[in-house]
Amino acid sequence: MRDGAAIQDQIPDNHCFGCGPQNDHGLQIKSYWRGENESVCEFTPLPHHCAGPTRYLNGGIIATVIDCHTICTAIADGYRQAGRDTGTGNKIWYATGKLEVQYRAPAEIDEPVELTAKILERTERKTVLSCELKSAGRLCATANVVAVRVPDNW
Numbered sequence: 001m002r003d004g005a006a007i008q009d010q011i012p013d014n015h016c017f018g019c020g021p022q023n024d025h026g027l028q029i030k031s032y033w034r035g036e037n038e039s040v041c042e043f044t045p046l047p048h049h050c051a052g053p054t055r056y057l058n059g060g061i062i063a064t065v066i067d068c069h070t071i072c073t074a075i076a077d078g079y080r081q082a083g084r085d086t087g088t089g090n091k092i093w094y095a096t097g098k099l100e101v102q103y104r105a106p107a108e109i110d111e112p113v114e115l116t117a118k119i120l121e122r123t124e125r126k127t128v129l130s131c132e133l134k135s136a137g138r139l140c141a142t143a144n145v146v147a148v149r150v151p152d153n154w
């Protein structure tokens with residue numbers, strides 16, 4: 001179950017490698033709200049996203065999709081807290097202050113990965129999130145992320 005349009009399709013001017021619709025060479029992940037404080041993302045790896053063994057997903061790609069899914073969630077939440085639809089009015093941007101990933105099991109390259117992010121805490125300057133990444137139903141990575149609000153000229 002997911003709510004509404006993809007968060008990334010509502011954030012303007014985003015050239016990010018992991019989540020920017022404007023980046024033709026990027027991963028172009030899509031995240032969706034699932035209720036108030038939770039969001040989901042499904043990403044299908046390509047063969048060249050592999051680790052040393054070709055059957056497993058590269059750890060940097062795992063970190064990138066977690067980074068982008070959680071930071072875009074923090075941005076969309078920032079708009080929600082401001083009482084605005086995502087992408088409307090003055091831009092609200094967050095950057096990654098901290099990204100702590102635990103790699104618990106290898107993720108298969110030929111299976112989509114499913115991410116679930118949860119907002120744990122929010123203040124004016126930062127949002128703290130957790131994230132789980134599963135492959136074929138198996139928990140492969142967990143993460144803690146601090147998203148820090150930055151000026152719209154960042």
Ligand SMILES: CCCCCCCCCCCC(=O)SCCNC(=O)CCNC(=O)[C@H](O)C(C)(C)COP(=O)(O)OP(=O)(O)OC[C@H]1O[C@@H](n2cnc3c(N)ncnc32)[C@H](O)[C@@H]1OP(=O)(O)O
Nearest residue numbers: 013014016067068071095096097098123125126146148150
């Ligand atoms: C174009 C459209 C794109 C829109 C779409 C973009 C989506 C992009 C998705 C990918 C995101 C990225 O990869 S961004 C790229 C990677 N990240 C970066 O390059 C960031 C580099 N670092 C910085 O610019 C800075 O250090 C910041 C912004 C993170 C922090 O700036 P600052 O000025 O030092 O902030 P400061 O006031 O000290 O802290 C504010 C609050 O955050 C907390 N805080 C700050 N850093 C940390 C930390 N590492 N770990 C824990 N907590 C932290 C502080 O305790 C404080 O909490 P409290 O006291 O208030 O409670």
